[in-house]
Structures are given as structure tokens and as C-alpha cells.
Amino acid sequence: MKLPRLLASLLCAAPLLPAAETTAPKSDAAPPAAALAGDSTETYDTLYNHLTVERHGTLVELRARSRRGVFLESAVDLADPLNLQVAYTRTLFAAAYFQSKPARVLMLGLGGAGFHRLFAASYPAAVLQTVELDPKVFELCQTALGFQPTARTPVTLVDGRMFVKRDPATYDWIILDAFRGGYVPPHLKTEEFYRECAARLTDQGVFVSNLDDETALYFSDVRTIQAVFAQVVLFYPEKGNVIAFAVKYQTPVITDPAKWPAEASLNPRFKGKLDLAEVRAQHVPVPEAQVRTAAVLTDDFAPVEFLNVIKANNAEEKP
Amino acid sequence: MISVVFYTLVVVLGILSMGFQMLASRLLSPHYGSSIVEWVWLISTFLAAFSTGSLLGGWISNRPPAQRGLLQGIAATLGVASLAVTAFWQKPMLDWIELKFIPDVAQMNDQGSGGMNAAVFLSCMALFFVPVTTLSSFGPQCVGWLAARGTPPGKASGVVYAVSTFGNIAGVMMTVFVLIPNFRVSHLLDVWLGVALVSLTGLICILRSAPKPAAK
Numbered sequence: 001m002k003l004p005r006l007l008a009s010l011l012c013a014a015p016l017l018p019a020a021e022t023t024a025p026k027s028d029a030a031p032p033a034a035a036l037a038g039d040s041t042e043t044y045d046t047l048y049n050h051l052t053v054e055r056h057g058t059l060v061e062l063r064a065r066s067r068r069g070v071f072l073e074s075a076v077d078l079a080d081p082l083n084l085q086v087a088y089t090r091t092l093f094a095a096a097y098f099q100s101k102p103a104r105v106l107m108l109g110l111g112g113a114g115f116h117r118l119f120a121a122s123y124p125a126a127v128l129q130t131v132e133l134d135p136k137v138f139e140l141c142q143t144a145l146g147f148q149p150t151a152r153t154p155v156t157l158v159d160g161r162m163f164v165k166r167d168p169a170t171y172d173w174i175i176l177d178a179f180r181g182g183y184v185p186p187h188l189k190t191e192e193f194y195r196e197c198a199a200r201l202t203d204q205g206v207f208v209s210n211l212d213d214e215t216a217l218y219f220s221d222v223r224t225i226q227a228v229f230a231q232v233v234l235f236y237p238e239k240g241n242v243i244a245f246a247v248k249y250q251t252p253v254i255t256d257p258a259k260w261p262a263e264a265s266l267n268p269r270f271k272g273k274l275d276l277a278e279v280r281a282q283h284v285p286v287p288e289a290q291v292r293t294a295a296v297l298t299d300d301f302a303p304v305e306f307l308n309v310i311k312a313n314n315a316e317e318k319p
Numbered sequence: 320m321i322s323v324v325f326y327t328l329v330v331v332l333g334i335l336s337m338g339f340q341m342l343a344s345r346l347l348s349p350h351y352g353s354s355i356v357e358w359v360w361l362i363s364t365f366l367a368a369f370s371t372g373s374l375l376g377g378w379i380s381n382r383p384p385a386q387r388g389l390l391q392g393i394a395a396t397l398g399v400a401s402l403a404v405t406a407f408w409q410k411p412m413l414d415w416i417e418l419k420f421i422p423d424v425a426q427m428n429d430q431g432s433g434g435m436n437a438a439v440f441l442s443c444m445a446l447f448f449v450p451v452t453t454l455s456s457f458g459p460q461c462v463g464w465l466a467a468r469g470t471p472p473g474k475a476s477g478v479v480y481a482v483s484t485f486g487n488i489a490g491v492m493m494t495v496f497v498l499i500p501n502f503r504v505s506h507l508l509d510v511w512l513g514v515a516l517v518s519l520t521g522l523i524c525i526l527r528s529a530p531k532p533a534a535k
Contacts (some may be wrong), residue, residue: 047355158424159352166424187348200421299349303500 042144046136053144060145062112062137064148064179073179076145082273083115087237088210089115092171093122094235094279095173096267097260098206098245100128102172105199108160108188109178110137113147120153122269129171130155131163133178153279161187161196170202176209186304189221190297194228198248213242217307219294222286223228226297231255237284242284324517325525326482329461331518333486335511336454338494342511343447344407345504350417351426351439360436367452372455379456380463388527391460395519398453402515405446406508425474447491454515458483460466 044051050065058079063070075085084090092115095102103126105119110132119128130149132138135157141147149155156163160178174197178188187193197207205227211221213236222244226232229246231254238240247254254260263276270276297304343361344353351357373496379390420438456478465475498507 133352134339156424157355161349162352162421163424166422185348185353186345187353190349298503300505301503302345306500 003079006314017318025104037217043183044136044140046134047136049137051136051140053140054142058307060112062145066146071179074114074145075255076112076114081114081146081285082121082250084114084118086114086276087117088241088243091237091241091243091279091282092113092175092177092208093118093245094208094276094282095175095206095208095245096276097280098233098247098254099202099204100261100266103263104169104171105173106127106164106167106169106171107177108164109174109176110141111177111179112145114145115139115175116147116153120150121273122267124152124269126152128153129167129169132157133159159191160213164196164200165307167200167212170200172202172205174205174207176207178179179210183308184304185190186297186302187299189217189224190299190302191224191227192299198228201248203206203248206245207236209244209246211242211244212240212308214240214311214312215308216294217304218242219287219290220297220307222291223294224297226286226291232286234284234286235279236284237279237282321525321528324521325461325464328353328525329458329479329482330486330489331514332454332457332522333483333488334490334493335515335518336451336490337371337487338490338498339447339451339511341491341494341499342504342507343443346405346413346446347442349354350413350442356387356435357439359448360439360443361447364440365494366450368448370514372452372457373459375452376456380460387439387460388523391457391523391526394453394456395523398450398519399512399516401449401453402508402512405450405504409446409508412445413442414430415523416445416506450515454519457519457526460526461522467498 039057040055041158042053044053052061052063052065052070054061054063059075059077061075062073064073065071072086074089077083077085093159101121105126107115107127107128107130110116110130111131116128116130119126130153132155138155138157142149160176164174176184176197178184194207201207207225209225210220211218222232222234225244225246229248230250231247233245233255234242235245245254256279262279263270263280268274295301295303340361342363347361353445375394378385379394380388415480416438420434420441461479461483462472462475465479466472472480494507
């Protein structure tokens with residue numbers, strides 16, 4: 001009788017674990033003074049990541065280790081947090097070319113919340129809902145990287161796919177940036193998941209995904225996005241990152257940069273903080289030849305870990 | 320010759336058991352993510368199945384021959400039938416359990432709320448516990464069969480455990496490095512079902528064979 005009692009106790013104790021947490025909105029606070037001083041390195045082992053926080057003067061970098069090395073997740077200059085330090089976070093704003101008036105944005109993956117601060121400053125009426133799996137990332141964002149969530153930038157600590165499946169809201173931008181080091185979990189890479197995201201997009205909404213272009217997984221990523229969305233546009237901000245923008249509609253055509261709106265007409269609040277003309281120049285064509293032969297990733301067939309170790313063979317003509 | 324077939328089948332059962340755990344993780348992740356919490360329940364379910372199967376198999380191996388044969392047939396049928404349930408109905412079952420226990424965002428969090436734990440636990444029990452328990456129940460019976468043919472019980476136990484564990488290792492390696500990268504999980508579950516049907520039928524035939532006459 002002892003074993004059944006023990007099992008019953010364990011099962012009864014399980015519901016006592018804390019429930020889902022959506023952060024209470026707080027005021028926008030300045031980073032703590034202590035965080036501004038001196039250089040230091042701190043490491044943290046969490047349920048999901050091995051994280052490193054490096055401080056170089058007012059610059060704070062959040063890094064995550066994976067089997068392929070240590071990856072820079074985010075960097076924030078605490079003295080000038082609206083000056084985005086990581087190139088691809090600036091590229092994410094190219095979503096404005098395709099949906100220039102976002103009222104609701106969903107971001108899967110918090111990182112160091114560098115994007116969040118410029119977004120909140122640029123779109124003061126919009127809501128940016130973030131979903132983050134690792135509570136330690138959220139904690140470090142607040143304690144080390146100076147991010148304070150507000151009513152317009154709430155953060156929910158859950159798995160991104162579980163959130164998308166249950167959240168009834170629709171969004172103008174959905175941004176997928178859920179890396180663990182250099183690796184995105186397979187269940188966030190599949191055709192079924194992208195269809196769940198598409199169902200949460202408004203008709204004119206844009207789906208944005210941060211892709212690693214250095215392995216064969218990149219071609220399957222693009223092919224899988226193409227399997228769900230009618231049009232896909234790629235930007236190449238820096239080595240190791242390609243940002244894909246995808247929409248559900250066939251017309252108007254978004255694949256011709258000449259038809260994109262002029263930067264000056266998009267958002268005057270970008271002025272002095274974000275050079276969208278620089279971002280426009282990052283546009284690159286889809287590598288059709290490799291994508292055509294790549295496999296579509298599904299819940300039933302997603303060899304993500306294996307494609308992620310095969311070097312992409314288009315290094316010379318990248319991307 | 321019969322020994323070669325016997326040990327081959329013990330290896331195959333080991334491959335089926337632990338390879339199944341790798342497939343199980345792929346079945347769960349679209350529904351519950353791929354966190355350490357999911358692995359806790361998955362590994363615990365398989366260990367509980369190994370434990371229960373060993374107890375069950377030990378009990379069956381001490382039954383009178385006629386009753387033992389009947390129980391072996393029931394265990395094998397149950398194992399194949401439960402694998403068929405997993406192979407053919409895992410998706411609707413997981414969809415139902417997931418939404419029943421975690422209907423909205425408030426029921427979730429990173430480390431698992433009660434609803435999350437209950438959903439993953441129930442999913443593991445419904446899809447994986449019975450097949451692995453029945454496969455594991457044949458281990459002690461293999462020990463009994465070897466012992467009945469003159470192998471000292473301690474040695475028989477050690478040999479079966481070693482060969483079976485070798486199969487476990489082969490199952491994990493082959494599933495992760497060869498099968499999942501090249502085949503759909505749904506197709507692999509069909510293969511698992513077919514191999515279980517053939518191997519359990521073969522093993523039961525061997526276990527029911529008469530022991531060698533004792534040496535004079």
C-alpha cells in the first residue's frame with residue numbers, strides 16, 4: 001500500500017506548482033545604477049539554457065551556449081537602449097514595409113528585449129505580446145538588461161506553440177525568434193505550427209521568422225514557410241541570420257522591393273533610431289534551386305537537429 | 320540455431336522498447352513542447368513500465384505451463400494491440416488530452432502547472448505504458464527459459480539483461496541517428512507494430528518449446 005500512496009502524493013503535489021504567469025504591468029523604469037558600472041561576466045544554468053551575461057561598460061550582452069558554441073542572443077546599451085546593437089533586430093522592423101500600422105504584435109522569444117524598447121517607442125499605441133519559455137531569461141531581462149514590461153509589452157512564460165494554439169487574439173505581426181543558443185526546437189519549425197501562426201494573423205498580417213542560414217536546415221525552413229504562406233521575402237542582415245517575412249495573400253505582390261512604400265512614409269518615429277533604407281538593402285532573393293529540393297518539415301517528419309549540422313552548400317553565392 | 324534466434328529476439332525487444340521512447344518524444348513535442356518537464360514524465364513512464372513488466376513477467380514465468388502459455392498470448396496480444404492504438408490513434412488522443420487538461424493559457428507555465436503535468440502524464444500512460452510493460456514482461460520469461468535449459472539462474476539473468484540492454488542501446492542509436500532523420504514518425508510506428516507482432520510471435524513459439532532433457 002505504500003507505493004500507491006507515494007504515487008498519489010506525487011500526483012496531488014503536481015497541481016501545487018505555480019500557474020502560468022503573465023507579468024503585471026509596471027512603469028517604465030530606468031536600469032539600476034549598479035548595472036551601469038564596470039565589466040563583468042555572470043553565468044546561469046537554467047531549465048532550458050546555459051546563459052551568460054557580459055557587461056562591457058553600459059553594453060550588456062546576453063549569450064546562450066549550444067552544442068555549436070556560444071551564441072549572442074541580444075545586446076543592449078543601457079545608456080541608449082533604443083539604439084539596437086544586434087543587426088537582425090533592426091531588420092525585424094522591415095515588417096513595416098508589408099504591414100505599416102501594427103496594432104497587435106506577437107513575439108515568440110524574448111531574448112534581451114532589445115527590439116521591444118524601440119518598438120514601444122515607435123508604435124506607442126500598439127501592444128507587443130511576448131511569449132518566453134525560460135523564466136531566467138525574463139528575470140535577466142529585467143535585472144541585467146533594463147527591460148520592464150508594461151501593459152503594452154506583456155510577457156507570458158509558456159511554450160510558444162502552446163500559446164499560439166490557445167490564444168484567441170489575432171496579430172498584425174507575428175515574430176518567431178525562439179532560439180535556444182543556435183537552435184530552434186523542432187516543434188516550432190513545422191508546417192503545422194506555421195499554419196497555427198497563420199490562423200492567428202490578420203488578413204494583412206505578416207509572419208516574421210529569424211533563420212540560421214549556415215546549415216541545410218535553412219532551405220527546409222524557407223520551403224516550409226512557402227508551403228503555408230503565399231509570398232515570402234528574405235533579408236540578410238549579417239552572417240548567420242536571414243529574416244523571412246511571409247504573408248497569406250497573393251496580391252498585392254510584396255516580393256518586388258520597387259513596390260514597397262518609401263521609408264519616409266512609414267513611421268516618423270524611426271528617425272534617428274532606425275535606418276530602414278539600410279534594412280531595405282539587405283533584401284535578397286529566395287535561393288530557389290536549393291529550396292526546391294529541400295524537405296518540408298512537418299510534425300511527422302522534422303529532422304531539425306540533423307539538418308542543423310549539415311553545412312549549407314551555397315556559401316559562395318549566399319544567400 | 321534456436322539460441323541464435325532467441326538472442327536475436329531479445330535484442331529486437333530491447334530495440335523496440337528504447338527506440339520507442341525516442342519516437343515518443345517526437346509524438347509529444349508538438350503538443351507539450353520539448354522541455355525537461357516533458358522528459359521527466361516520459362522517462363518515468365518508461366521506467367515504471369520496465370518495473371511493472373518485470374514484476375508481471377516474473378509472475379507469469381512461475382505459472383504452470385498451460386497457464387503460462389495462455390498468459391504469454393494475452394501479454395503479446397495486449398502489447399501489439401496497444402502499439403496499434405499508439406500507431407493509429409495517437410494524434411486524436413493527444414489532441415483530446417491536451418485540450419481537456421490545458422484548455423487555455425492560464426493552465427500552463429514553463430515548469431508545468433497541475434494541468435500540464437496531468438496532461439503529459441496521462442498522455443504517456445495512455446500511449447506508451449502498456450506497450451512497454453508487455454514488452455518488458457518477456458525479459459523474466461526469457462531468463463526462466465534459459466534456466467530451464469540448464470543455464471544457472473544467476474548467469475541466465477545476467478545474460479538476458481546484458482543482451483536486452485545491448486538492444487536498448489542499439490534502439491536508441493538507430494532510432495535517433497538513422498530512422499528519425501530519414502523516415503516519418505508515423506511510418507516508423509507502423510514498422511514498430513509489425514516488428515513487435517513478428518518478434519513476439521517468434522519468442523512465444525520459442526518459450527513454449529520443450530526444454531532440453533537434463534544431461535545424465
